Amino acid sequence: MKTAVLKQQGIVLVFALLVLLCLTILGVSSVSSSLMQSKMAQSMESYNVAFDAAEAGLGGVIFESEDLAILSDDTVADPLTEARQGTAIDPALQELSCFDTATWTNRRITSAGVQSGVQNNAAGTYSDSPAVNSWSSTAFVDERPCLGSSNVVGGSNISCHIFIVKGCGQVVGSGYAVANSLNVSVFAPATNGG
Numbered sequence: 001m002k003t004a005v006l007k008q009q010g011i012v013l014v015f016a017l018l019v020l021l022c023l024t025i026l027g028v029s030s031v032s033s034s035l036m037q038s039k040m041a042q043s044m045e046s047y048n049v050a051f052d053a054a055e056a057g058l059g060g061v062i063f064e065s066e067d068l069a070i071l072s073d074d075t076v077a078d079p080l081t082e083a084r085q086g087t088a089i090d091p092a093l094q095e096l097s098c099f100d101t102a103t104w105t106n107r108r109i110t111s112a113g114v115q116s117g118v119q120n121n122a123a124g125t126y127s128d129s130p131a132v133n134s135w136s137s138t139a140f141v142d143e144r145p146c147l148g149s150s151n152v153v154g155g156s157n158i159s160c161h162i163f164i165v166k167g168c169g170q171v172v173g174s175g176y177a178v179a180n181s182l183n184v185s186v187f188a189p190a191t192n193g194g
Contacts, residue, residue, distance in 0.1 A: 050178035053134035053169025069117035098168035
């Protein structure tokens with residue numbers, strides 16, 4: 001009789017330990033899943049903030065290239081004019097990199113926004129909470145005949161100057177930058193032999 005009672009108590013103890021083990025596994029799994037979802041949400045938020053900064057980088061180039069104060073000042077060049085005066089890029093052979101700060105025409109967007117009449121190269125972050133950098137790289141591609149109605153309107157002395165603009169955004173401390181590219185075509189007088 002005592003042996004049967006001891007066996008039953010032993011089985012109850014083993015069963016209780018198994019239930020406790022299952023509950024522990026479920027708890028650890030829930031915490032792990034919650035932490036993973038939190039990391040995913042933070043990563044997505046960082047990506048969205050960096051993408052907004054990249055879009056601001058593109059917008060800054062367009063703003064500065066249409067800024068009448070810059071266009072009427074011979075001592076200051078807008079990003080497209082400055083890139084046109086540099087070496088042309090061959091997109092098939094060269095990559096317009098966010099991290100190449102020497103080869104291309106670069107601009108920076110800070111929390112103060114773009115300023116009229118100046119090249120936007122001031123140091124500073126696009127936002128501070130979290131700290132995010134926003135900048136752009138612009139490169140001249142080539143000069144080619146314009147397609148469509150511009151041939152009729154402009155004649156043979158007008159050509160299309162093609163540019164690539166890459167807007168870049170990066171959360172400070174992140175190992176990657178989010179980028180978006182824009183192709184820009186500007187009508188301009190054809191150069192000799194262009």
